[in-house]
Amino acid sequence: EVKITGTLGEGVERLLVEGDANSLRIEVRYPEGGGGWFGWGGGDNGAEPSVLEVSIPAQAQLTVDSVSADVDITGVGGSRLSVDSVSGDVAVRGARTGQARFDTVSGDLDLDLASRNTRVDTVSGDVVLKGALQGEVSLDSVSGNATVTAGALDELSLSTVSGDGRMQASLA
Numbered sequence: 001e002v003k004i005t006g007t008l009g010e011g012v013e014r015l016l017v018e019g020d021a022n023s024l025r026i027e028v029r030y031p032e033g034g035g036g037w038f039g040w041g042g043g044d045n046g047a048e049p050s051v052l053e054v055s056i057p058a059q060a061q062l063t064v065d066s067v068s069a070d071v072d073i074t075g076v077g078g079s080r081l082s083v084d085s086v087s088g089d090v091a092v093r094g095a096r097t098g099q100a101r102f103d104t105v106s107g108d109l110d111l112d113l114a115s116r117n118t119r120v121d122t123v124s125g126d127v128v129l130k131g132a133l134q135g136e137v138s139l140d141s142v143s144g145n146a147t148v149t150a151g152a153l154d155e156l157s158l159s160t161v162s163g164d165g166r167m168q169a170s171l172a
Contacts, residue, residue, distance in 0.1 A: 006052035015052075026054060070107075081115075089125075108144075126163075137169070 002024055008015060009028075016027040028050045049069065056062065061078040064071055066085045073081070073091070079098040083090055086105045095113040102109060106124040114132035120139040127141055133150035138157040146160050150169040158165045 001057065003055040004052060007048075007050065009048045009050040012050055026052070028052070081113075133169075141165075 004026060011030060013029045013031050016029050018025050058077045061080045062076050063082045066088055068087045070088045071083055071085055071090045073095060075094040077096045081095055081097040081100045084103045085107060087107060089107045090102060090104060091110045092113050098116050100113060100115040100118045102120045104122045104125060108125045109120065109122060109127045111129045112131045116135040118133055118137045120127055120129060122141050122144065124143045126144045127139060127146045129139060130149040133153060136155040137148060137150060137153055139146050139148055141160045141163055143162045145163045146158060146165045148158055148167040148169060152170050156167060156169050158167050
């Protein structure tokens with residue numbers, strides 16, 4: 001069972017919900033050419049943004065694709081968590097997953113999760129990655145500070161081009 005609540009922002013054409021018992025797609029649709037960074041949809045143009053709260057089964061896999069919106073995830077527990085974000089902060093609390101993947105262009109990431117394998121790739125923004133991390137952890141940042149705090153890992157990779165990198169972990 002999936003529950004969707006919230007408000008749609010100014011200029012939204014419709015809320016698209018489609019799928020079946022195995023997969024569900026939820027999309028905020030703007031008029032052709034009206035969404036995104038410079039169109040309707042909030043952001044710097046003063047319009048109210050869309051705010052959705054989606055409750056999913058605890059063990060569901062979750063994939064989030066976001067443009068010009070903050071993403072806040074609490075308590076998911078499926079085998080895979082994937083977030084792809086352009087221009088928005090990403091916060092994760094209490095997620096328990098086998099594999100976590102985060103790809104962002106701009107915005108801060110505040111990630112507190114339990115994951116066997118975690119990969120973070122970001123262009124701009126600070127990253128804080130902590131929690132019950134295991135297996136392999138990889139964090140690549142072009143611009144921004146990066147901090148990783150983890151327990152026993154098999155492999156840890158932290159790379160920054162312009163920013164401070166800090167890690168605290170032990171290798172198994």
